[in-house]
Amino acid sequence: MAVPTPLNGKVIIVTGASSGIGKASAIALAAEGASVIIAARRLEKLKEVQDEIQKTGGRALPIKCDVTIREQVKSMVREAESSYGPIDVLVNNAGVFYLTLMKNLKEEQWDETLEVNCKGVNNCIGAVLCGMIDRKRGHIVNITSNVARKGEKCMAVYSGSKFYVEGLSQSLRKELLGTGVKVTCIQPGDTQTDIGSDSNDTEVIILIF
Numbered sequence: 001m002a003v004p005t006p007l008n009g010k011v012i013i014v015t016g017a018s019s020g021i022g023k024a025s026a027i028a029l030a031a032e033g034a035s036v037i038i039a040a041r042r043l044e045k046l047k048e049v050q051d052e053i054q055k056t057g058g059r060a061l062p063i064k065c066d067v068t069i070r071e072q073v074k075s076m077v078r079e080a081e082s083s084y085g086p087i088d089v090l091v092n093n094a095g096v097f098y099l100t101l102m103k104n105l106k107e108e109q110w111d112e113t114l115e116v117n118c119k120g121v122n123n124c125i126g127a128v129l130c131g132m133i134d135r136k137r138g139h140i141v142n143i144t145s146n147v148a149r150k151g152e153k154c155m156a157v158y159s160g161s162k163f164y165v166e167g168l169s170q171s172l173r174k175e176l177l178g179t180g181v182k183v184t185c186i187q188p189g190d191t192q193t194d195i196g197s198d199s200n201d202t203e204v205i206i207l208i209f
């Protein structure tokens, strides 16, 4: 007989679940009995994650979603709820990271970093928050960083984006006191993933390697 776990039957969205920490989190959550909605832009990768989860008897629903596009996020949550029921937990994991010196003006990278790491988080929280408040339960888990509390060279915009999420989380936690909805930040340590591999600031590459 299956042993019940605290996550058994919970409905959990993990954004950025097509690779890295999001993929590993989705697999671990499903192994604990959660029904996991895996969201990201690369549907083929998400389907591979779904296969991996289903092979061990878990439940996962892949949904293609760009977190910077609010309508896609709302539609992802609607599809998730119509398949699995109300969302218990949102894991805001999707993120991008470029190692760069600010003076080298990688403006497109700045914009993308803020779009995904800040606006994406707003969009995802906005799509689940009212439902969680109505149900008087829910948990928003934001993946931040060790540079969310202390800046580091070559990470100005990235670090700022993660400070934003920490600030948002502290304030939202106060706003939600007594509602039954919790907000948690997780700062993973350095983890070997593909993040940062698109960095192309040659001055930084020379500095570091």
Ligand SMILES: NC(=O)C1=CN([C@@H]2O[C@H](COP(=O)(O)OP(=O)(O)OC[C@H]3O[C@@H](n4cnc5c(N)ncnc54)[C@H](OP(=O)(O)O)[C@@H]3O)[C@@H](O)[C@H]2O)C=CC1
Pocket: 015, 016, 017, 018, 019, 020, 021, 022, 039, 040, 041, 042, 043, 045, 065, 066, 067, 068, 093, 094, 095, 096, 097, 116, 120, 143, 144, 145, 146, 187, 188, 189, 190, 191, 192, 193, 194, 195, 196
């Ligand atoms: N690795 C590390 O050392 C650390 C990582 N972190 C944080 O952990 C989180 C995960 O990073 P990690 O696993 O390392 O990196 P990966 O690059 O492996 O994963 C990033 C994920 O974000 C998704 N993503 C990026 N842009 C979007 C978008 N616009 N819409 C939807 N999904 C998007 C990607 O999916 P797709 O391309 O398919 O859309 C991918 O699944 C990030 O928030 C990162 O800042 C924090 C501290 C340390």
Ligand SMILES: CC(=O)[C@H](N)C(=O)O
Pocket: 097, 144, 145, 146, 147, 188, 189, 190, 191, 195, 196
């Ligand atoms: C993505 C990274 O590796 C960065 N060093 C961080 O800790 O957030």
